Amino acid sequence: EGGVELTNPGQLTWCTSLPYEPFEFQQGDQVVGFEVDLVALIAERLNATPTVVVTAFEGIQSGTDLTVGTCDLAAAGMTITPTREENFDFSEPFFDATQALLVRADSGITTAEQLAGRNVGVQNGTTGADYAAANIPGANLVTFEDLGLLTTAIQTGQVDAVIQDNGPLLSFATQNPEFAVTTEFDTGEQYGMGVRTGNTALLDVVNEVLATSRTDGTYDAAYEKWFGT
Numbered sequence: 001e002g003g004v005e006l007t008n009p010g011q012l013t014w015c016t017s018l019p020y021e022p023f024e025f026q027q028g029d030q031v032v033g034f035e036v037d038l039v040a041l042i043a044e045r046l047n048a049t050p051t052v053v054v055t056a057f058e059g060i061q062s063g064t065d066l067t068v069g070t071c072d073l074a075a076a077g078m079t080i081t082p083t084r085e086e087n088f089d090f091s092e093p094f095f096d097a098t099q100a101l102l103v104r105a106d107s108g109i110t111t112a113e114q115l116a117g118r119n120v121g122v123q124n125g126t127t128g129a130d131y132a133a134a135n136i137p138g139a140n141l142v143t144f145e146d147l148g149l150l151t152t153a154i155q156t157g158q159v160d161a162v163i164q165d166n167g168p169l170l171s172f173a174t175q176n177p178e179f180a181v182t183t184e185f186d187t188g189e190q191y192g193m194g195v196r197t198g199n200t201a202l203l204d205v206v207n208e209v210l211a212t213s214r215t216d217g218t219y220d221a222a223y224e225k226w227f228g229t
């Protein structure tokens with residue numbers, strides 16, 4: 001594929017952080033999800049096999065995984081931010097998201113003010129952690145490495161609330177009706193995929209595939225598959 005150099009020839013090696021249902025999560029021994037399907041389209045366009053490397057979100061969002069060559073592409077429900085753009089290059093946005101509040105459905109908690117004095121779980125290195133630190137001053141923030149540990153913490157009562165992106169929290173609440181997303185904070189985020197700074201050959205292919213997926217129906221089909229009722 002014209003000018004695209006892959007770290008492992010014939011493979012599109014990509015980093016993600018699990019679990020992040022419905023974007024990427026484990027099903028049996030497979031990693032599946034909406035973003036996984038988009039990465040598969042990019043690999044197909046490169047005549048390459050997608051090879052997933054599961055890492056901590058911190059190494060993805062900081063750019064370290066890309067810089068040291070752990071992967072050529074980072075795709076982890078990752079919000080495009082100015083700080084991250086200093087450390088690696090983002091694709092065009094492919095998904096809109098916002099921070100949201102997950103609580104026990106019977107908790108009566110619907111506002112940030114009600115979180116004062118409570119334990120609120122966030123994921124290390126995320127926009128949700130930044131949002132909570134800046135906007136929920138009275139809360140006791142507890143940081144976890146991944147969303148699975150966060151949802152376990154609210155199930156065991158270690159935290160009273162979780163702040164994370166709306167997509168994964170709504171998915172969790174749908175599967176666990178004793179929990180509910182009671183507020184979305186309207187942070188206006190957009191997800192992008194990351195490549196090493198200056199890897200325009202790969203970035204061009206990523207952007208072309210994402211754009212084509214919008215016009216040929218594959219994006220909508222994948223959306224329906226992972227977000228449809």
Ligand code: ARG
Pocket residue numbers: 016017018019020057061076077078079080097123125126127128146147165
């Ligand atoms: N969108 C948020 C961010 O970019 C959260 C992403 C978390 N992703 C994950 N795979 N756990 O900070």
